[in-house]
Amino acid sequence: MKLASLLLIVLLVFTSCKDNKTSEKVESIDYSKENLDVTTSTYPESITTVFDAHGGVDAWKKMNTLKFTMPKETGDEITTVDLHNRYSIIEMPQHSLGYDGKEIWLQKKDTTSYKGNPKFYYNLMFYFYSMPFVLADDGINYEDVEPLSFEGKEYSGIKITYESGVGESSDDEYILYYDPTTGEMTWLAYTVTFFTSEKAKEFHFIKYSDWQTVNGIKLPKTLTWYNYENNVPTTKRNDVDFTNVILTKDSKGVSAFSKPANAEIVK
Numbered sequence: 001m002k003l004a005s006l007l008l009i010v011l012l013v014f015t016s017c018k019d020n021k022t023s024e025k026v027e028s029i030d031y032s033k034e035n036l037d038v039t040t041s042t043y044p045e046s047i048t049t050v051f052d053a054h055g056g057v058d059a060w061k062k063m064n065t066l067k068f069t070m071p072k073e074t075g076d077e078i079t080t081v082d083l084h085n086r087y088s089i090i091e092m093p094q095h096s097l098g099y100d101g102k103e104i105w106l107q108k109k110d111t112t113s114y115k116g117n118p119k120f121y122y123n124l125m126f127y128f129y130s131m132p133f134v135l136a137d138d139g140i141n142y143e144d145v146e147p148l149s150f151e152g153k154e155y156s157g158i159k160i161t162y163e164s165g166v167g168e169s170s171d172d173e174y175i176l177y178y179d180p181t182t183g184e185m186t187w188l189a190y191t192v193t194f195f196t197s198e199k200a201k202e203f204h205f206i207k208y209s210d211w212q213t214v215n216g217i218k219l220p221k222t223l224t225w226y227n228y229e230n231n232v233p234t235t236k237r238n239d240v241d242f243t244n245v246i247l248t249k250d251s252k253g254v255s256a257f258s259k260p261a262n263a264e265i266v267k
Helices: 002-023 045-053 124-129
Strands: 065-070 077-082 088-091 095-099 104-108 140-150 153-162 174-178 185-190 204-214 217-229 232-241 243-248
Touching (some): 045 140, 045 153, 045 174, 077 124, 124 217, 140 185, 140 232, 204 232, 204 243, 217 243
Antiparallel strands (some): 065 077, 065 243, 077 088, 088 095, 140 153, 153 174, 174 185, 185 204, 204 217
16 A cells, blocks of 8 residues: 555656646747857957957958068068968069968979078968967967066067967967057067977067058058067067058959969978
């Protein structure tokens, strides 16, 4: 009798719970109609502050093509980059240097030899120019570090490192220093490990202080390299200017970056 009574009680409780569940109203949410920020939520607050000061990483990721000109004594150097696939082409008076997503290629326009390392240079200036947004790439780690003090002002610091195998030189390190009041990027400290197997200890410095707004995004107008000592900037070394900047949602497609028939593959 006791067992039968226990079974009856269990059955009644189970039935009651089932009825309660079916009678409850669950509020459904149509997330397709919600304005959710699914991009910037993946970044730390400090780097998001910098992105926002330059137009926002969400706006940047809607762009497909970046083009800029670097005036030089030897003639203009015109760089075009597919921002999502990172195809690129650099047009110079005597050479063209490109990347089609698989191979780096170099084309001679006359008998002049190319001075430099094509594999190192093909995306170098794009990377410096596209700060801070290039630091929104996958495989990046962020860490707040001690501020940089220069000429009586302090700039908040964010150290950037890369997961193993990311890019040509995953051991490279960067420190982005920004104005804590405006959020604008002001300095980039960077190491170079491309030419060595050892982790670099010496930081080089670029100052970002001259900006131009292109299609809602704040991009550099001039980059200023500085001399350095004991991993801090000292005196101005040289300026590099950027003109005729185009930033657009239009995509050129991979054919615009394809290797010309007379170009050589860079090994």
